[in-house]
Amino acid sequence: MGTDIKNVGIGTRFIHAGAEPDPSTGAIMTPIFQTSTFVQEAPDVHKGYDYSRAGNPTRTALEKAYAGIENANYGLAFSSGLGATDAIIKLLSAGDEVIAGTDMYGGSYRLFSKVFERMGIKFQYVDQRNPYNIAKAISPRTKLIWVETPTNPLINIVDIAAVVAIAKPHNILVCVDNTFASPYLQNPLELGADIVMHSSTKYLGGHSDVVQGAIMINDEKLRDELYFLQKSCGAVPGPMDCFLVLRGIKTLHVRMQRHCENGRKVAEALRKNPKVGKVHWCGFEDHPGHEVAKKQMRDFGGMISIELKDESLEAAVEVMKKTKVFSLAESLGGVESLVNHPATMTHASIPREERIKNGLSDSLIRLSxxxxxxxxxIADLNQAIG
Known part of the structure; x- marks a missing residue:
């Protein structure tokens, strides 16, 4: 396969992105270069690598793959999704402002509110479902708009193109956390976003066996600034982790097809269960963000949140204790189905009054x-719900 994969189908792209036969052996799979350092012929005379924090051949292959799967010019690999997020916010300086969503991953909120606010960066949280709320929040100090879509955990949809149209006249960067959608469902750079971020731990790795993060960008100057932060701050993945994500990406399209098929079937079945009060899934035609989702996504994914008619925390806990095929665990996007309680797990760092105000109840159950x-x-959920 040649190096230009932009004009091939999405499945071909995922299988061949970043993949070149090893020149020394012809190995079709990228070798795991398990080394910390590289021998040099003379000071600063080497074969492209000097120290694995600055670069590693296995990581290089993955970073090429990251660029390929998002149709980007550049990709960067990080030790976790939050490591990638950390680097993006470090593009800013004290006094700068960020507009983020009221419904977002709790780990991002914790990083923003407990770490970067102490360093003088201001964060405003608005309901991004209405782009007007973003426009109202812009000030002369606004440097970045942080978008999640679909959101975690309420599966709200944000119109990426509309956010870009608001941001560009003000020279504000737009970053999209594309973790829930994956590059199979959505490509924010093609909608005008400046930065795409993923927790590769989820759908890109796909097998619950690696923790990693990714950034994809088109602008060379932005890439150089982010690479400087990657190298200087050190949140880099090891070569074995890079190998695992490279392997995961090769099956992303076939896994995502099944996630979407199963997501639809499960969401429709849950709506028929008399004990379920609400099902949050953007594939329903009456979902408030369905038309936007249909415009910017290829399908609607396998992330679902539900609220029982019995709105007590105890009822939700009982359901999560009774599932047998769904495992109660942190994370999402693996081949195995997971059930999660955002209020006490992934979003526990968000103050309860803020969670409730934003629609994240104590009884909300998230399904991957x-x-x-x-x-x-479906049988497992029905027996657990009763």
Missing amino acids: VGIEDAEDL
């Missing part, structure tokens, strides 16, 4: 629908 047989997933 895996690629098992849909009938088994």
Whole structure:
């Protein structure tokens, strides 16, 4: 496969992105260069690598793959999604402002509110479902708009192109956390975003066996600034982790097809369960963000949140204790189905009054629908809900 993969189908792109046969052996899979340092012929005379924090051949292959799967010019790999987020916010200085969403991953909120606010960066949280709320929040100090879509955990949808149209006249960067959608469903750079970020731990790795993060960008200057932060601050992944994500990306399209198929079946079945009060899934035609999702996504994914008619925390806990195929655990996007309680797990760092105000109730249950047989997933949820 040649190096230009921009004009091939999405499945071909995912399988071949970043992949070149090893020149020394012809190995079709990228070798794991498990080394910390590289021998030099003379000071600063080497074969492109000197120290694995600055660069490693396995990581280089993955970073090329990251660029390829998002149709970007550049990709950067980090030790975690939050490591990638940390580097992006470090593009800013004290006194700068960021507009973020009221419904967002709790780890990002914790990083913003507990770390970067202490360093003098101001964060405003607005309901980004209405782009007018973003426009109202802009000030002369606004340097970045941080977008999640679909959001974690309420599966709200933000119109990326509309946010870009608001940001560009003010020279404000737009970063999209694309973790829930994956590059299979959504490509924010093609909608005008400046930066795309992923927790590769999720759908890109896909097998719950690696923690990693990714950034994709088109602008060379922005890439150089982010690479400087990657190298200087050190949140880099090891070569084995890079190998695992490279392997995961090769099956992203077939896994995502099944996640989407199962997500639809599970969401529709949950709506029929008399004990379920609300199902949050952007594939429903009556979902408030459905038309935007249909415009900017290829399908609607396997992330679902539900609220029981019995709105007590105790009822939600009982359901999560009873599932057998769904495992109660942090994270999402693996081949196996997971159930999660955002209020006490992924979003516990957000103050309760803020969670409630933003619609994240104590009884909300988040589902990451895996690629098992849909009938088994539906039967498991129905027996657990009762």
